[in-house]
Amino acid sequence: MSDPVPLTTDDPGQVASATPPAPGRSRRLGDRGLAVAFISPALLLLLAMSVFPLLWALYLSFTDYSATRGGPANFVGFGNYTAILTSAQVHARALTTLVYVVGAVSLQTGLGFTIAYLISRRTHGRGALTTLFLVPMMLSPVVVGLFWRFMLDAQFGVINSMLGSVGLGQVEWLTRQRTALVSLIVVDTWQWTPFIMLIALAGLTAVPKYLYEAASIDRASEWFRFRTITLPLVWPLLLIAVLFRAIEAFRLFDLVYILTSGGPGVSTETLSFHVYKVAFLGFNTGTASAYGILMVLVVVVLTQLYLRYLNKLKEG
Amino acid sequence: MAVSVDEAVSTGPARDRTPPARRFGGRGRSALEIVLLALLAVVMLFPVLWMIETSIKENRDVYAIPAKFFDFDVTMDHFRDVFVAPDGGRSALSVAFLNSVVVAGVSTLLATVLGVPAAWAYSRFGVKAKKDQLFFILSTRFMPPVVVVIPIFLMYRQVGLIDSKLGLILIYAAFNVPFTIWMMKGFVDEVPAEYEDAAMLDGYTRLQAFWKFTLPLLVPGIAATAVFALIFSWNEFVFAIFLTSSDGVRTAPPAIAGLIGGTTVDWGLVAAASVVFALPVLVFAYLVRKHLVAGVTLGAVRR
Numbered sequence: 001m002s003d004p005v006p007l008t009t010d011d012p013g014q015v016a017s018a019t020p021p022a023p024g025r026s027r028r029l030g031d032r033g034l035a036v037a038f039i040s041p042a043l044l045l046l047l048a049m050s051v052f053p054l055l056w057a058l059y060l061s062f063t064d065y066s067a068t069r070g071g072p073a074n075f076v077g078f079g080n081y082t083a084i085l086t087s088a089q090v091h092a093r094a095l096t097t098l099v100y101v102v103g104a105v106s107l108q109t110g111l112g113f114t115i116a117y118l119i120s121r122r123t124h125g126r127g128a129l130t131t132l133f134l135v136p137m138m139l140s141p142v143v144v145g146l147f148w149r150f151m152l153d154a155q156f157g158v159i160n161s162m163l164g165s166v167g168l169g170q171v172e173w174l175t176r177q178r179t180a181l182v183s184l185i186v187v188d189t190w191q192w193t194p195f196i197m198l199i200a201l202a203g204l205t206a207v208p209k210y211l212y213e214a215a216s217i218d219r220a221s222e223w224f225r226f227r228t229i230t231l232p233l234v235w236p237l238l239l240i241a242v243l244f245r246a247i248e249a250f251r252l253f254d255l256v257y258i259l260t261s262g263g264p265g266v267s268t269e270t271l272s273f274h275v276y277k278v279a280f281l282g283f284n285t286g287t288a289s290a291y292g293i294l295m296v297l298v299v300v301v302l303t304q305l306y307l308r309y310l311n312k313l314k315e316g
Numbered sequence: 317m318a319v320s321v322d323e324a325v326s327t328g329p330a331r332d333r334t335p336p337a338r339r340f341g342g343r344g345r346s347a348l349e350i351v352l353l354a355l356l357a358v359v360m361l362f363p364v365l366w367m368i369e370t371s372i373k374e375n376r377d378v379y380a381i382p383a384k385f386f387d388f389d390v391t392m393d394h395f396r397d398v399f400v401a402p403d404g405g406r407s408a409l410s411v412a413f414l415n416s417v418v419v420a421g422v423s424t425l426l427a428t429v430l431g432v433p434a435a436w437a438y439s440r441f442g443v444k445a446k447k448d449q450l451f452f453i454l455s456t457r458f459m460p461p462v463v464v465v466i467p468i469f470l471m472y473r474q475v476g477l478i479d480s481k482l483g484l485i486l487i488y489a490a491f492n493v494p495f496t497i498w499m500m501k502g503f504v505d506e507v508p509a510e511y512e513d514a515a516m517l518d519g520y521t522r523l524q525a526f527w528k529f530t531l532p533l534l535v536p537g538i539a540a541t542a543v544f545a546l547i548f549s550w551n552e553f554v555f556a557i558f559l560t561s562s563d564g565v566r567t568a569p570p571a572i573a574g575l576i577g578g579t580t581v582d583w584g585l586v587a588a589a590s591v592v593f594a595l596p597v598l599v600f601a602y603l604v605r606k607h608l609v610a611g612v613t614l615g616a617v618r619r
Contacts, residue, residue: 031522035441038433042493043453045430049490050456053467060467067470111356118353121346131605132357135364137612138601140551142569143590146576147367150583158366161383190363195612202609202617240617251460254553258573272462279466280558292463303455310616 054296061290068283080290090274097270100181101249104188109242111189112196117230119197120204130201137194145258148187149174177267180260184268188255192245199241203234236313243306247299271295371395371587378584394588408563409589412571419481419567420549423488428542430489431496432534436526438497439504440512450498457494457614461554469558479561487555492545498615499544499607503537504530540604544611547597568593 061080065073084090119129136144151158152173160170173183207230215225253272256262262269262277269277275295279288369388370378372395377388401407438446468487469478477483507530515525550568557570566574572589575582604611610618 031441034522035437035443038437039443039449042430042434042497043449045486045490045493046453046456049468049487050459050464053464053471054459056467056471057463115353115356118349118356121349122353129353129357131602133360134601134608135598136360138547138597139364139594140553140569140597142551142553142573143367143594146572146586147363147590149576150370150581150586151363151366156379156381156383158383161381165382190360193360198609198612199617237617240613244613244616247458251458251462253460253462257553257557258576272460275460275466276462285466285470288466292460292466295460295463299458299460300455303451303458306616307451307454313617 054293057289057292060286061293063286064284065286066283067279067285073286076286080287081294083287084290084294092266093269093271093274096181096266096268097250097272100185100188100252100268100270101246103185104192104249105242105245107185107189108193108196108245109238112193112241113200113234113238115193116197116200116204119201130198133197134194136191137198139191141191141254142258144187144191145255148183148190149259152183174260175264177264180264180268184256184259187259188249188252191255192248195245196238196241200234200238203237204230207233236309240306240309240313243302243309247302247306250295250298250302367587367590370584371591373584375582375584394582394584395592397582397585398589398592409568409571411563412566412568413592415481415564415566416550416568419484419488420546422481423485423492423549424542424545426485426489427492427496427545428538431493431541432500432538434493435497435500436504436530436534439501440509450501453494453497454614454616457491465555465558468555472559478559479565481565483559484556484565484567487559488549488552491552491555492548495548495614496541496545499541499610500534500537500615502610502615502618503534503541507533537607540607540611541615543600543604544607547600550597 060073062075062077063073064076064079115133119126119133122129152160154160154170154172154175157173159173164170171179173179211229212225215229220228251272252270253276256268256270256273257276260268262273271291272295275288275291278284278291282288369385372390372392373384374389374391377384380388397407399407399410437443438450443449472478472483477486511529511533512522512525515529516522520528552567553569553573556567557573560566560570563571568589572586572593575586575589601608610616
């Protein structure tokens with residue numbers, strides 16, 4: 001990997017002398033060797049556990065291989081891909097995923113930013129408040145999913161019990177097509193609002209005080225201050241948080257698996273969940289792989305966006 | 317629940333508050349904000365409190381209709397059931413907790429040992445196409461687990477790593493290495509390179525300089541990074557459920573999820589198991605609260 005090319009240095013002091021001092025050179029090579037030695041093990045693990053599996057999935061996506069039938073994998077070209085991209089089923093799943101991602105992420109953003117803004121205006125107990133609000137985010141999706149399943153239970157769930165006590169009717173949250181997806185969005189929002197709140201709070205507390213002071217000297221209205229100082233300064237950071245959440249929501253699997261298992265019918269079947277069904281219940285490994293590759297492409301595009309904004313933020 | 321969420325969203329901050337009387341405007345608004353915050357806090361924390369409450373309720377109170385908030389009989393039976401099997405032996409859940417400790421611990425150690433040196437090298441040296449490499453590293457962390465698990469499953473079947481702790485440890489380590497590198501690179505960047513240069517002028521080699529001067533300064537950062545890696549592995553569910561099956565190997569998340577497989581669900585037990593499972597995470601998260609922003613954004617955002 002690292003071939004010992006003689007390094008030309010930009011150091012003017014060394015250009016003047018015909019032979020650069022040996023220790024300098026060997027040390028440079030040493031650095032390079034060290035860098036390779038320190039980075040390769042980590043990269044090798046990633047290659048073995050991420051890249052190789054993905055390449056395998058890529059290969060499988062062009063075949064009709066099935067993990068249970070075994071037998072040889074027949075090459076089918078882009079058959080899987082065209083089948084997926086033209087299937088009405090998939091379009092429906094994509095729409096479900098889109099509704100879920102947009103719904104959940106925008107709710108989280110609005111709510112998270114609101115909480116962050118309210119906390120940032122307090123002078124006392126900021127730390128304690130933040131800590132309290134962060135609890136949901138730290139829980140495992142398993143715990144969150146199970147627990148909400150219990151709370152949303154149509155018969156003895158506490159949510160319906162509360163609705164009943166204020167005179168509202170019972171709702172079959174997880175067993176009705178329309179409310180199931182809403183429930184999923186609400187649960188995800190409950191868990192991830194703290195994430196947006198945390199990032200927004202980091203942005204809000206970084207806004208220099210003197211800007212507000214200057215604005216209040218100018219008798220600027222509260223709304224004007226918010227619009228011209230707070231928002232523009234927090235926005236870049238908020239955007240990163242939103243993109244991050246969008247990637248995560250797009251990948252979401254565990255919450256669906258536990259809360260609704262994609263049901264009732266297929267009303268909460270996100271793309272991630274569908275991949276699982278095709279792979280592990282339908283045993284169409286080839287088709288599932290093609291699906292997976294398409295999803296990976298979407299994630300890569302989103303990640304690119306995310307990193308681009310991140311670089312902008314760091315340079316700005 | 318949903319109702320109050322809507323309310324909170326629609327009364328956005330700083331909207332309709334043209335103070336009618338300036339003297340009361342500030343105070344009235346402040347009171348409104350405090351009320352709103354309290355309301356939101358109650359909504360956000362209620363499920364957690366409900367979980368804790370359910371875990372110490374007698375069974376008949378767990379299923380009471382309407383739900384009982386305060387007047388219930390306290391019992392510790394559910395917690396006993398988490399650890400002790402009905403026949404007096406060790407319960408399957410407690411074995412799963414132990415498995416979780418082993419898998420999360422070893423995979424974190426592995427990710428740290430691989431990730432920290434790599435982060436130092438990326439921070440200190442001009443590596444070829446560094447940005448691309450770092451991008452690639454982070455993007456592996458963003459892969460949908462449900463997609464990666466298909467080829468991993470086939471791969472493990474070939475080499476006999478299905479349903480083994482080692483298999484889980486490897487995938488979790490690979491999952492945490494990108495995070496460790498990004499997070500640690502930030503910490504290394506904060507340590508001036510001049511320390512190493514000065515040490516090397518004194519005759520130390522680069523490696524010695526790293527080992528003797530930089531590494532000790534990185535210890536708090538390494539600890540924080542490791543804690544996050546530990547939390548990620550501890551909470552992970554997708555790989556765990558697809559790559560393990562037997563009770564002796566299964567980690568806690570699939571084991572807890574398995575509690576709702578039957579026709580009747582012992583929600584008290586689910587709640588108690590969830591509380592036991594969540595407690596260490598909350599304690600750990602509290603310890604690394606200073607680095608939370610960096611941690612949850614995978615080391616990408618540092619403020």
